Amino acid sequence: QRTYKPLLKPGQHKVIGFARRVQGLMVAPGNPLDLRVMADVAQRRAQFVNRPLGTGTRVLLDELLAEERLAPRSIDGYERFEPSHAAVAHAIRSGQADAGLGLESAARSAGLDFVPLVQERYHLVCLKTALDQPATQALLAVLRSAAWHHQLGPHAG
Numbered sequence: 001q002r003t004y005k006p007l008l009k010p011g012q013h014k015v016i017g018f019a020r021r022v023q024g025l026m027v028a029p030g031n032p033l034d035l036r037v038m039a040d041v042a043q044r045r046a047q048f049v050n051r052p053l054g055t056g057t058r059v060l061l062d063e064l065l066a067e068e069r070l071a072p073r074s075i076d077g078y079e080r081f082e083p084s085h086a087a088v089a090h091a092i093r094s095g096q097a098d099a100g101l102g103l104e105s106a107a108r109s110a111g112l113d114f115v116p117l118v119q120e121r122y123h124l125v126c127l128k129t130a131l132d133q134p135a136t137q138a139l140l141a142v143l144r145s146a147a148w149h150h151q152l153g154p155h156a157g
Helices: 037-041 054-065 084-092 104-109 135-145 147-152
Strands: 013-027 099-103 115-126
Touching: 013 084, 013 104, 013 135, 037 054, 037 084, 054 099, 054 115, 084 099, 099 104, 104 115, 115 135, 135 147
Parallel strands: none
Antiparallel strands: 013 099, 013 115
């Protein structure tokens, strides 16, 4: 939210929360390197696999590194990236990496352990003047529906 808040104009925009997801460290079963935070990844020289520049996960990683006062170069593998959460999980599962930042659902699907770091909230932003338009009302109806929340999974809604 802090990344985008400066772009919003109070009184002009409406912010509507519609989903949550958990991101954290995907690690091998049993978390053999006992990784709990990004500083552990740096200190233990764990092989990391990143997401591409421009993805939300990459933005999150850079924010976590800044919060922990870590330089990207302190993370072995910072420059190595995979195109999806599933691909990051596969790299860890196959032993090509020790850890990566990603979704809990991707870690669980690959049989990996997961160390939660952040619960993200997703928001729809629109002009207040668009709230009464049929298309906006239809979108809001979908985002509030039980079917949508079921699709997101148990930890996302």
